[in-house]
Amino acid sequence: MAPPVRKLVLTTHITSSVGWLGAVLAFLALAVIGLTSQDDQTVRAVYLVMEPAAWYALIPLAVASLLTGLVQSVGTTWGLFRHYWVIFKLLINLGAIVVLLMYTETLGYLAGLAAAPDTDLGLLRNPSVLIHTVLALMLLLAATVLAVYKPRGRTRYALRTRPTASRTAAPQR
Template identity: 55%
Template sequence: MTMTPGVRKLALTAHVASSVGWLGSVAAFLALAVAGLTSGQDAQRARGAYLAMELTGWYVIVPLAFASLLTGLIQSLGTTWGLIRHYWVLAKLVLTVLATLLLLLHMQVAGHVADEAVTTDLSGADLGGLRIQLVADARAALLVLLVATGLSVYKPRGMTRYGWRLRGPLASCR
């Protein structure tokens, strides 16, 4: 089932917008995580950073992750690229699904740190490991999203076995 050009462009626009939004909001999340970690004795700054991280995560990043996944599925199923015909599409799918699942786990940590920030002043080593984990996880997420973006731009060659089978027996002779 191939989409009409107008529908394809609309779906592509939605996919690019949600994916770029996800990337940008993760960059903002990383900035807040660094600000919270390096706030030193400034309890108000740390509290504000961690509360903003939780809100940004649940109300911006999580919806954009699901929107990116959904629009990517629509794009792959409605175009000739297919969902599992090309390795780069399959790699993007795997990266996006894993990133979304890990995001949901990561948000539990962000929520815990935000809850602690409300009740304590987070001075010194309070939740130090979790605060460092927030920075590390955000950096890793940013890297994964940049790799997925690179795959979209460069579209490395290579078809899966399924993709070759769909092309037919003469495709291997070309």
């Protein structure tokens, strides 16, 4: 990948990943407000805003992070299957997206409850959103640590495809 393209992809990847992390932090604040607020309208508003926030912020940022990460790994020397930390980041990202997509059904259910004026707020004050958000935050922070520290460890694939001295040595004249 040409350096300008590589930098563009890297910038897009970092931006989408930071945006995803920021959206999760916003969800964390909403989850805490939803659990602790004594104001009925505030509690209802929290759960009404979570579903569209998931569809229009969390999911697009997560998918952008995944796609740009794939392009970045395939288009650079890091490779997709050469280093364990890249594979772990990919698995974290895929796992988080799958759980997020499955959890949107719960968010839709909670939004429906919040929209009904006769809903008991005890049903809305469910710690599930807080638990899922904290777990998502932990996963994203783990992926960030992997990206920054890039722990050593090459996969068997990388060891098999590593250039040998005979292939990389300059030709004899």
